[in-house]
Amino acid sequence: MRYTREVSDALDAGRPVVALESTIIAHGLPRPENLEVARAVEEIVREEGAVPATIAVVEGMVRIGLDREGLETIAKGDDVVKCSARDLAVVMARRATGATTVAATATLAVRAGISVFATGGLGGVHREARDSWDESADLTTLGQTPITVVCAGVKSVLDVEATLERLETLNVTLLGYRTDRFPGFYLADSGFPVPWRVESPEEVADIAHARAELGLGAVVVANPRSRRLSGRASAARTSRRSCSSASTRRPRARAWRRTCGSCCATRRWRRRSPAPWHEPHRPRRPDGRRGGAGRRPAGPRKR
Secondary structure, three states, rough: OEEOOHHHHHHHHOOOOOEEOOOHHHHHHOHHHHHHHHHHHHHHHOOOOEEEEEEEEEEEEEOOOOOOOHHHHHHHHHOEEEEEEEHHHHHHHHHEEEEHHHHHHHHHHHHOOOEEHHHOEEEOEEEOOOHHOOEHHHHHHHHHHEEEOOOOOOOOOOOHHHHHHHHHHHEEEEEEOOOEEEEEEOOOEEEEEEEEOOOOHHHHHHHHHHHHOOOOOOEEEEEOHHHHHHHHHHHHHHHHHHHHOOOOOOOOOEEEEEOOOOOOEEEEEEOOOOOOOOOHOEEEEEOOOOOOOHOOOOOOOOO
């Protein structure tokens, strides 16, 4: 393992160090925003009084903390592989470069002496996993790794209920930070409760220390996004649902609202009458009055 000077000095002095994953940099965000976000996240950790340690494998060497060159290698490289815990040995032996997932980051952080890990969303049980058996290695790794993971829940595209059941089976302690509801990544509430609620970092620290004495696995601290951001996400999800159903919605007699599928901008549409003599479609005469060719023909009105 190779440590940056900043991380090494912090560990030697007993100062707080926060591990960060690198998969989101290499595979989760577009360029060049991925590099900008990575640097911004590290700066936020520093502003809060801790030292960031972004973890990756660069040319076969495990890096605990990335300098400017290492961060750019992960963010800009085209040959950076997605590296879970099972892939670490292969990537290291082949002198390859890999961005670490939650499972790999947690494994390496504990070996490096780091006990706190921050990430966006955990992996979990995929939908229709009963047929595919598709379950993230994050869950089993957390069940065996003594680390505290602060996250925004699991990705909302997963089977959240099944994921929570698996966390319980694997004896992963789950806490809700100032919330009774389990967050769904960009949503503050995934629709399911958390078993325990904590109100302060001191409570989390006490639980983590007790966990360490018992020799158990991870403590997951579910910290939801702010109401403002999760509200925007909820509105966006509702808008997307509106887009998918707008084309099949039948117009009503009054003005109705429809959402454009390309830009999700709400527009107003009026009912089109099947009759060519409907008032909005009647042509104007030279004097500005309606009538003439648009007048309804004699006879019974067809239905």
